[in-house]
Amino acid sequence: MISDQDFEARYVNALFDGTAFPEASAGNAFSANRLVRNSEHLGAEDLARAWRNPHALIHLFHNGDPVLRTDASGAVAAFTLQQTAKLNYDAAAGIYLGDRDGVPYLAATIVSSDDLPAPYTTLDMRSLVITGSVAAEDVASIAHGWSLLSWHANNRFCAHCGQACEKTQAGYRRQCPACEREHFPRLDPVSIMLVVDGSNCLLGRQPRFQPGMYSCLAGFIEPGETLENAVRREVMEEAAIEISAVRYHSTQPWPFPHTLMIGCFAKAESTAITMDAAELEDCRWFSREEVGAMLTGSGELKTPPPMAIAHQLIRAYYDLSG
């Protein structure tokens, strides 16, 4: 009989090997969500109670972007209901996201597409992260709110029978009054991978990218495949590179509109690229030196900004060899 200490040393450390370091997911944008949801057990009464709570805070969206109020003390993106009394938002379609430090957080959409009255403005979510104008935990709950509001807006009808369906569970479900089918919020898992071959890594560019930007390959995971097989399939389809080992790095909730990015490293077993020209306009190997210059964004070529998990994957590869 071995001691509990020995037992723990022998297998618990093995199970959690590598996790003594801060988890990589925590370094990704939109990951700092502190809302306590309890969405399984929320109902219309909880939603109504949140709306009546004078301490409740609300995230608002206007033409697809978060609403900010900027004054001398900085930018704010979570408002009391009193502060937003003059804004015309659709409270009936609003969602109770959860609680932070006991304060209920709500999300709703401005009804009119007209400009907002001062001091209210909007800032797109990418810029919200890049400028750092709002705290990371607010950015995360804004992203959370937008993923759910987008899902409701794009799923007003029951995909099973075609009738109009209704928001239930404070915004965490929809249900069809005709066929009674319950619909869960959609979350699309996407694999995104940095392919590594010795000291080189593989990056591609899509025609829609900013000039000079190269990024990791990526694609939706499909039914009937593991994460690792999805990574291999995606790299084969886009670049015809064979992959052996795949290693999970981190995840990122990505609110465009409701994606779960799953970042991996993928070990190349071949180097000759056959690019999928329907997806990419270029795809090639980059040396560590090239990537180092691209991460700073100072040269002609660049990686995506730090808010993107692709940047974090490339940064981790670069730093590990520093």
Added chain:
Amino acid sequence: MISDQDFEARYVNALFDGTAFPEASAGNAFSANRLVRNSEHLGAEDLARAWRNPHALIHLFHNGDPVLRTDASGAVAAFTLQQTAKLNYDAAAGIYLGDRDGVPYLAATIVSSDDLPAPYTTLDMRSLVITGSVAAEDVASIAHGWSLLSWHANNRFCAHCGQACEKTQAGYRRQCPACEREHFPRLDPVSIMLVVDGSNCLLGRQPRFQPGMYSCLAGFIEPGETLENAVRREVMEEAAIEISAVRYHSTQPWPFPHTLMIGCFAKAESTAITMDAAELEDCRWFSREEVGAMLTGSGELKTPPPMAIAHQLIRAYYDLSG
């Protein structure tokens, strides 16, 4: 300037640390899918060509279960079109899944719910795995086919506008002729976790489980959270146990109907359980000895069978300390 060998030893090994072993996902049921999809670029012509190919093989489903043909040489679950000429299946709603060794694989549903003519029978997918009557790679492509067919059957209408929508891209998309919205197959990411505290692990049972069965906690990942935060939330909601480190173990495509199970180990930082009685009827700590007996299935208490990723997580925890 260090050599390429030194360079690789310094960082490539670090990136892929732990992946020198066979990846855990490959040990999960439904993971052995060898179909080459190329779904991005499939169209109606590819589907029609597959149906005309005399070598094409088809997976059929009857009342939700895969169709088998059993004769002296064993069970078969992929048929030539000639073999299935007398079966009344809905070819118009059929899907071109992809190719295996150059042979196109199709999937379709039997129209009538009446019994099938001999030698055709059905076997539910769980039993198909447990009995081992069909090769693992067939089981995986059957699961793949069922996830897509279920999605089509449950998404006949456009969730955006309520009109009937249509299968496109050989079955890998739907599109609405009214609003032109494109719909992608749904894949729901679920986190499933074995919570470990020293030499004990946490298992729960839902009322719907077989008598004596205990399993890992699990739940849908929601918009606005990382995998690791989803694991912490789920364990907090179901058992009120605090989690520190979370470590990715493996994924499993789960065809009931289209879920991506993401298995993790989660390190407990507290031990007092407050169970969510709406979800679970019991939840408690198990010693390694208890779990060892449960894995064999010989006693009163048991784990899920090896086809479930929960079993694989529990098995990995048990084996690591063996």
